[in-house]
Amino acid sequence: MHTLFLSCLKATELIEKSLHFKLSGKEKLQLKMHTMMCDACSSYEKQSIFLEKGISLSQKADFSEDDLKKLKLVISEKLSDSK
Amino acid sequence: MSLTEWVESYTSDLYSWALHKVSDPEQAKDLVQDTFLAAAEKVQGFKGDSTPKTWLFSILNHKIIDFYRKRVRQPARLDNQVFSTFFDEGGDWKVEKRPSQWSEDESLLDDVEFQGVLKKCMDALPEKWNTCVKLKYLMNKNGEVICQEIDITPTNFWQIIHRAKLQLRNCVEENWFKN
Secondary structure: OOOOOOOHHHHHHHHHHHOOOOOOHHHHHHHHHHHHHOHHHHHHHHHHHHHHHHHHHOOOOOOOHHHHHHHHHHHHHHHHHHO | OOHHHHHHHHHHHHHHHHHHHHOOHHHHHHHHHHHHHHHHHHHHHOOOOOOHHHHHHHHHHHHHHHHHHHHHHOOOOOOOHHHHHHEOOOOOEOHHHOOOOOOOOHHHHHOHHHHHHHHHHHHOOOHHHHHHHHHHHHHOOOHHHHHHHHOOOHHHHHHHHHHHHHHHHHHHHHHHHOO
16 A cells, blocks of 8 residues: 555544644645545544544533532641641 | 641632642542642741742642653553454444534534533543543643653553544444434
8 A cells, every 4th residue: 555545543543643743744644635535534533623622621620619618627637637 | 827827828729720630629639638738748848938829839730740640650451442443454434433424513512411421421431541631631731741741652642542532532423413
């Protein structure tokens, strides 16, 4: 097989790599050629980027005053135990 | 100011930061608690070169990095089982696992039900994979820096993410887009 042609397995790996690291020139070209021809991997790429946005939004977390009070209490107790 | 007063004054900020960084309330509480216990041991050496708050935050940040290092260090076999679920021997998509078209609209990300499905699918991942997928957002750093700090090779890191995302994408498709 020509070195520029990737399998879908390899193409999806490069897609994930590209979301965290810089691809080399060759890798970029390989990936571009592949997604141009392959609908499934081109959908995968869009969906993967979409999921990344979802993951980043899912990291917001709130806490209650009550939680905080309890935490302060536990820590104060542990501190006096450790003295 | 005594340590007890620091607990009163800084727990809120420390907890909020830890929670933002590890996105798990119980783990975040443990980290803040460990921070104060470590501070209690080292407080004699605290000369006031920085503010107590800065000092406590630097202890907490070390604990957060340690936390990730341990999680990501958990032995987990990187076998090819996930790949054989999704791809045939030539590396092409298996027909039934081939990504279908989604009508993925940005506004969907605000949909509480969709968020629920995404969360369920994230939680279904092995813990280490789940952590790796979130690290970019939790640490707010790029891949190279993350790998350096938590002591994992870049190749290993994206190979874990690759497996995790294949599974995550499929789970979201099954539970949302095909429903």
